[in-house]
Amino acid sequence: MTTASPAQRKVTRPRADALRNRERIVTAAREMFTEFGPDVPLDEIARRAGVGNATVYRNFPDRDALVREVVCSVMDRTSEAGELALAETGDAFEALERFVHTSADERISALCPMVQSTFDQNHPDLEAARERVEQIVEELMDRAKAAGQLRGDVGVGDLMIVVAQLSRPPAGTNCGVNDRFVHRHLQLFLDGLRAPARSELPGTAVTMEDLRRPCD
Numbered sequence: 001m002t003t004a005s006p007a008q009r010k011v012t013r014p015r016a017d018a019l020r021n022r023e024r025i026v027t028a029a030r031e032m033f034t035e036f037g038p039d040v041p042l043d044e045i046a047r048r049a050g051v052g053n054a055t056v057y058r059n060f061p062d063r064d065a066l067v068r069e070v071v072c073s074v075m076d077r078t079s080e081a082g083e084l085a086l087a088e089t090g091d092a093f094e095a096l097e098r099f100v101h102t103s104a105d106e107r108i109s110a111l112c113p114m115v116q117s118t119f120d121q122n123h124p125d126l127e128a129a130r131e132r133v134e135q136i137v138e139e140l141m142d143r144a145k146a147a148g149q150l151r152g153d154v155g156v157g158d159l160m161i162v163v164a165q166l167s168r169p170p171a172g173t174n175c176g177v178n179d180r181f182v183h184r185h186l187q188l189f190l191d192g193l194r195a196p197a198r199s200e201l202p203g204t205a206v207t208m209e210d211l212r213r214p215c216d
Contacts, residue, residue, distance in 0.1 A: 022059045024049040030070045034107045038067050068123060074106050075129040081106075082136035086143070093149040096140045097190050100159070104167040104182050134208055151197040157206030162189050 028049035032040045042063065046056045060066040081102040082095075089095035137156050144150035166185045 018059075021049075021051050021055055025051060025056055025059060025066070026070055026073055029066055030074065030107070033067065033070060038063070042066070068125060072125050072129040075133050078103050078106050079129070079132045079136050082133075082140060086136070086139065091149075092140075092144040092147040093194065096144050096150065096193075097187075099137070099140055100163055100186055100190060101183055103163055104186055107167070145195075148195055150193055151195045153197065153201050153205055154193060155205030155207050157208050157211050159193075160208070160211070161206065 025045065029045045032045055032048060042056055043053050045066075046053045049056075056066070060069065078099075082099040085095040085098040085102075089098060134156060137159060141150060141154075141156060141159065145152055163186065166189060167182050
């Protein structure tokens, strides 16, 4: 077994520190973007992360790069939670429930609108992260439908719309108050997804393609 020399360790240590700094910046930015929106001053993000302004700009040359990294990291963690639910949960509907509640905790609904308002939403990194989330949701829903636990007249778009709406505080309300009730309301919604359906839904199941189609 080869032991790294002191010189080698000196080379690797700054890289680990730089990675930790980057993670702290992304975590602080996620918190502040959720609280204050995408226009929060970068020096405030640096202060919360415990790093200097130069460190922020060294990792992220502009605001768009930082917002994109935050949104991608949230979507990646959400996807990982979905994959874990698929692997660990034998009950198909329980796996779907775990994914929905995790998505709310990650504040994905508060962050994703920033993509449309700040930069090109078709950036390759965003498309890859978004596609992964959509694939996981589709797999979770397909498994629950195959098990006869999920009503068959809902689509991925239906789920994503309602999760986004229910996990975002209503206008004029306190965000902290909404956090107390979001999982309660999401569970009410999830119970309404269970098969057999108690009512017939108007229209057709909403797909992600429907959500991307421009408004008339």
